[in-house]
Amino acid sequence: MVKLAVDSEKCVKCGTCSDICVAGIIEPGDVPHVSKENALVCMICGQCEAVCPQGALELVDPSLEGTMDNKIGDIGSSKQIGNYLRGRRSVRHYKNETVDRKVLEEVMDIVRYAPSAGNGQPVKWMIVHDPVKVKKVAGLTIDWIKNVINEAPPDQDFTGFNLLVEAWENGTDLVLRGAPHVVIAYAEQDENNPMSQFVSVDGVIALTHLDLALPSFGLGSCWAGGLFMALNQWPPLAEELELPEGHTFIGAMMVGYPQYQYHNIPKRNKAVVDWK
Template identity: 30%
Template sequence: MITIDARKCARDGLCVQACPVNLIRMDGGAVPEEIGGAADRCIRCGHCVAVCPTNALDNALTPAEDYRPVPEDRPDAEAMENLLVSRRSARAFRNKPIAREQLERLLEAARRAPTASNAQQLSWTMIRDPQRLDRVRELSIEWMSGNPARSHYVETARQGRDVILRNATALAVVHGPADYLWTAIDGTIALTYMELLAATMGLGTCWAGLVTAASAAIPDLLPALGVPAGNKVGGAIMLGHPRLKHLLVPPRNAARVTWL
């Protein structure tokens, strides 16, 4: 699985330190080598290849030729903090579709999000068809109609307001195997990547919590969301061009922290 060019290898042991499942060993000043059975236990994280400063190591499961350099142009801490504190949920969208190229860019970023043990079990549905979005609204309202705690949503919907998707022109749905323990957590991280990038692109997002909750209760909603049998929804967010612009950062509760 692992091959090392001894002429390039600095014998610094960085690959040994980087492997999260201890599949590489190094005896003294020798060239590192994989341990027996490594190919069966490798999680394909790519760390062994990514940390080698001399490009001496290759992993057949994640070939070095498929890697790309880490971008040098990255936001500093202040710019990143400004993005995080200024991001707002959009609950009013313009009637303007998002270009497919922009949606593909969001998906590209989301697929880079970390997953448990690099499992990469997530799949996506990007819904743009107006009739399909209407079907999602219809089934979600049907789910809420039998729940007194959601009666205000139902009444608002009867008044003509879209309480499900807020007139968003796209809905990103992330899903994974029903028996995979981390579908919701992995999905949440991926959707967070997506919404933060969307904020830098001038797009609005809002977590579709009602759709996510309804998907667990109404079997007919899963096909409408493009989720195949055997999978469950890990989360969803509305996407669109925001109708409103936030000029202030609202207050939030102080962090409740226990320092130990």
């Protein structure tokens, strides 16, 4: 059970923690507190801990892990953030160089802060770090594509899939683009848990955090759509990746050092916005 620890010497009794509590369970007083009954309702979201200007609050739970520096600091100007987001590119050409596991661990330490429905934090990760295994995963994806083509009606158009197979057979990987690593998101799928309906969205949000965090480490990424289509439909892939029973794949991303650097921001369609 989570516990709300309050430093009474730092607390100025401003009541902000009580106001901001998502579950509405923090009771103000001489010292903010949560009753034992209400502690079970706590979402462990950390809003109270984050908002306290005095740093007087701390959520205590053995499952929680903080960061070395828990101060938010400067997030940059709107122009800086705007340029960064507009300049984000999918990387499909990678250096023949592996990324140190410690670097990827640093990245994942950021990604674990991605928001999720009800702060459920259901997303788990597989990192295929061995480039040889990455190539095997790409090959299994090609096997799935071939199976889809073979079992489909003869008049069905598989131009895109045929190009992938032809390239593979000629020594070019258009599935995972020769990326040295692949990061895969997965989660438990429990039909009896109403929050399970959100896991796919939670996974996409977490993968987007990964996508946006990587460039600050000099890394690039690309959403692995072909692999994702195959993951939940081709048992040999689930077996190779040892997907735990009762879990489902949510998405996948290629990761590595970019072979090329981008210098300009391309055009995009105008935003379609309906003002109400």
